Amino acid sequence: MALGGLKAAIVSVITALPLVLLWPPIIYLIFSAVGFGAVALVALMVALVAGLLSLSLPSIVAPDGWRAPGMGALLGVASLIFSLSLTRPDPSHPKPDHLFYAMNAMTGNAVWASGDERPDEWTSQYLGRDVERLKLIEYLPGRAETYLSGQAPNVSLPAPKLSILGEEQQEGARILRLRARSMRNAPLMSLVLEPGVVVETAAINGKEVDLRNNPSGDKGGQPWRLSYYALPPEGIDLTLQVKKLGPVNIYVTDQSYGLPEVPGADYKPRPPNLMPSNRLPFSDQSLVNKMFTF
Numbered sequence: 001m002a003l004g005g006l007k008a009a010i011v012s013v014i015t016a017l018p019l020v021l022l023w024p025p026i027i028y029l030i031f032s033a034v035g036f037g038a039v040a041l042v043a044l045m046v047a048l049v050a051g052l053l054s055l056s057l058p059s060i061v062a063p064d065g066w067r068a069p070g071m072g073a074l075l076g077v078a079s080l081i082f083s084l085s086l087t088r089p090d091p092s093h094p095k096p097d098h099l100f101y102a103m104n105a106m107t108g109n110a111v112w113a114s115g116d117e118r119p120d121e122w123t124s125q126y127l128g129r130d131v132e133r134l135k136l137i138e139y140l141p142g143r144a145e146t147y148l149s150g151q152a153p154n155v156s157l158p159a160p161k162l163s164i165l166g167e168e169q170q171e172g173a174r175i176l177r178l179r180a181r182s183m184r185n186a187p188l189m190s191l192v193l194e195p196g197v198v199v200e201t202a203a204i205n206g207k208e209v210d211l212r213n214n215p216s217g218d219k220g221g222q223p224w225r226l227s228y229y230a231l232p233p234e235g236i237d238l239t240l241q242v243k244k245l246g247p248v249n250i251y252v253t254d255q256s257y258g259l260p261e262v263p264g265a266d267y268k269p270r271p272p273n274l275m276p277s278n279r280l281p282f283s284d285q286s287l288v289n290k291m292f293t294f
Contacts, residue, residue, distance in 0.1 A: 023049050032278075091272035099123045100282040101152055101259050102139035105159030105290040111139060113147040115280040122270050126150065139289055141251035142192040142223040153262055158183035159290040160254040162191075165237070167294070173200060173243050176294055178250075180228075181235030184288075186254035189231050191238070193224045193250055198243040202226070205237050253289040260286045 027042055034041075089095035097120050103110040112126040113136060119127045127150035135146050165177040182189055193199065202209040209226070228236060231254070242248055270276075276284040 019049060034279075089273040094273050094275040095120075096277040096279065097123055097270075097274050098277040098280045098283050099126060099259070100285045100287065101155075102136060102282075102287040102289070103152075103154060103157060104138050105288055107138070108154050109138065110152040110154050111136065111149045112152045113139075113149045113282075115145070115147055115277070119148065120274065122268070122274055123148075125267055126152070139287065140253070141289065141291075142195075142225055153265075155260045155262055157260060157286060157288045159288050160186075160189060160252045161235075162250060162252050162290075162292040164294050169245065172245065173241050174245060174248070176240045176242065176248070178238045178240065178294070179235055180238055180252060181233075182231055182254040184254070184256065185233055186256040186288075187229065187231055188255040189228045189236075190253045190255070191226045191228075191250055192253075193240075193242070193248060195223045197224065197248055199224045199240055200243055201239075201241040203239040204228070206239075247293050250292050250294065251289060252292060253287055255282065256286050257284065258286065259284060 023045075027045065030042055030045075098115045099122075100113055101110065102113055112123075112128075114123050114127060116123065119131060127148055131148050131150050133146045133148050135144060136149060137143075161181045161183055163179050165179055167177065168175050180189060180191060199211065202211060204226075226238075
């Protein structure tokens with residue numbers, strides 16, 4: 001390579017360094033926040049960066065062809081394979097795992113459940129040996145996901161309460177005035193109506209709920225769902241106008257952070273090379289579900 005060509009190659013490498021150094025942390029943060037669901041977005045971003053870097057290639061490639069860049073690419077792939085083979089979770093880079101506790105207050109049944117592909121060294125002590133991947137309809141009404149699950153003890157967590165304050169009928173619909181409370185001061189609560197019940201209007205503490213983006217019973221069979229965060233100790237007042245004159249089943253689930261203490265059990269704490277999942281719902285939470293009919 002001529003001296004002028006060498007200078008051009010050095011300048012190209014120096015000007016490309018900021019992009020090469022800044023882009024990997026951005027991609028890492030995207031994966032940390034969104035998980036592998038963002039693979040398509042990350043691939044697009046890498047393609048854009050590769051396109052920008054390709055503008056420097058004519059200054060770097062030797063006149064005799066692509067031998068040097070080809071060797072560099074092979075070295076990069078080999079380095080990637082080598083680094084992946086040595087990657088292991090440690091306290092500085094913990095691996096996420098997933099576990100939650102769910103109880104049906106009507107039957108008294110309870111499960112430990114995980115959205116992981118398989119139990120790990122920590123979750124296996126909860127899930128036990130007889131692990132099955134199931135839809136937990138009894139514990140998570142209206143949800144279609146499957147979870148690894150194992151039988152759990154009933155730790156007598158108080159069930160949520162839903163009481164009726166009044167009702168009236170008009171033009172083929174019922175207006176239900178309800179009060180929902182968590183008897184254990186859980187900060188999150190979800191209410192799910194049985195499939196097929198159409199909610200025409202809804203209000204929380206007198207404030208109307210925008211239903212335009214909230215699936216109802218007439219849209220693909222999806223049940224109507226309401227999730228409330230930072231639930232106050234006194235609960236919330238909920239007014240629903242439902243297009244049904246007969247009884248309506250409402251499933252109420254409250255969620256609290258942290259797994260319950262099981263008397264007499266000796267579960268080991270999560271090791272430092274593992275951490276609660278930030279991608280899957282209900283991670284390290286305790287859920288109690290109960291059905292009410294009005």
